[in-house]
Amino acid sequence: MSEDQGRNSPQTIVTDEAPIAVPPVPAPLPGMLTSLPSLARWTILAMVSFVLSAALFLSHIPGALLLGPMAAAILVATNGARLSVHRVPYIVAHSLIGCIIARSLDLQTLKAVAHDWPIFLAIVLAVIAASSLLGYLIAKADILPGTTAVWGTSAGAASAMVLMAEAHGADARLVAFMQYLRVVFVATGASIMAAFVFNVEGGAAQEIIWFPPTDWIELAKTVAVALAAAVVGAKLRIPAGTMLLPMIATTTLHVLGYITIDLPEWLLAAAYGLLGWKIGLSFTRRILRHAASALPQVVGSIVLLMGFCGGLAFLLWWLKGIDPLTAYLATSPGGLDSVAIIAASTPVDMSFVMALQTTRLLLIILIGPAISSFVARRLRA
Structure with a gap:
C-alpha cells in the first residue's frame, strides 16, 4: 500500500479488544x-x-548523525513532503547497525555478562515491569486500548515493537507514534546527558576520519554476511531480525576469526542518516492527529520511564562501580539502534551497553505477547 493510500484508509482502528471508533x-x-x-x-x-x-x-552532541536527519525528516514530513524510505535501504542500514554491535562484542564481555547475569536479569525485568505498568495505567484510564498501550510503552527497538504489536492485534500506527516519540526523547536526552552532564564531547572525543584506508575484501565479507543474514531475517519475518541476525552472524564469524569487522565512517554515516529519516518520516500529520489527545499522557509515561531507568543506572554505578555514562546508556529505554549510534560515538563500554540492551529486547520479544494478553484480560475483567 502506498503512503497516499494509507492516508485515505478508513478511520476504524481494530484491535484484539473492542473496535475503537475514531471520528x-x-x-x-x-x-x-x-x-x-x-x-x-x-x-x-x-x-x-x-x-x-x-x-x-x-556542537559536540553525540549521535548527531542520527538526530540531525531525524529532526529534518520530522520537519519535512509535517510540511507535506510525503516521502518514505524504501524497505531495502532500511534493511541494509539495520544490518550495518547489527555489525556495529557485533564489532563491540567479544568473549571476555560475554563471560562478564554471564558472571553478572543476576544483575542483568534483575535490571531487564525491572524495566519491562515498569513499562508494562505504565501501559496498563494508560489503558486503565481509557487513553489507549490495552495491547496498544503495552506495546507502545515497551522499552525495546521501535521497529521490532511495531511489528510485534501489529502481529498481536494492536494498532500499529499508535504504537509507532509512541515508540518513535520515545526514541526522539531518549536519543535527545542521552545525547544531552552525555554532552552536558558527563562532559562527553561527541564530535571532538576523537578525530573522525571519514574516508580512511579500507580493507575492501574484509569490508565486502562483512557486508555480504550482514546482508545475507538480514535477508533471512526479513524472509522469516523475525521481529528485528534484520538487525539481530546480522549481529549474531557477524559476531560469531568475528569471534572465530573468519572476518574482521571494518566499517568506514562514511558508510556508517549513510546508515545513521537512513535510520533517522525512517523514524522522522513516520511523523505524518495524520498520526499526530490520532495521538494528539493522548500526547500529554504519552510524554508523561516517557519521562517517568526515563527517570526510572536513570535510577537503575544510579544503582549500577553505586553498587557495581559501572561508569555512569555506560550505566545510563545501558539502561536507557531508547532501543538498540539509537543507543548503539550514541554509544558508538562516546567513550563508554559499548559491549556492556549493547549486551544489556540486547538482553532486554530479546526478553520483551519472548514475553511481550503474554504481557499484552494479560493486560487485555485484566481490562476486560
Missing part, C-alpha cells in the same frame, strides 16, 4: 512541500539533514 479525519491539506517534484523534496530533506547534522556535530 472521521479529512484528507490532510497539502503542505508547502507537497506540490514540489519528488526529487526536489528529497533534495530539501538531504540539505536540511546535512545542515542540522553539521550543527549538532559541531
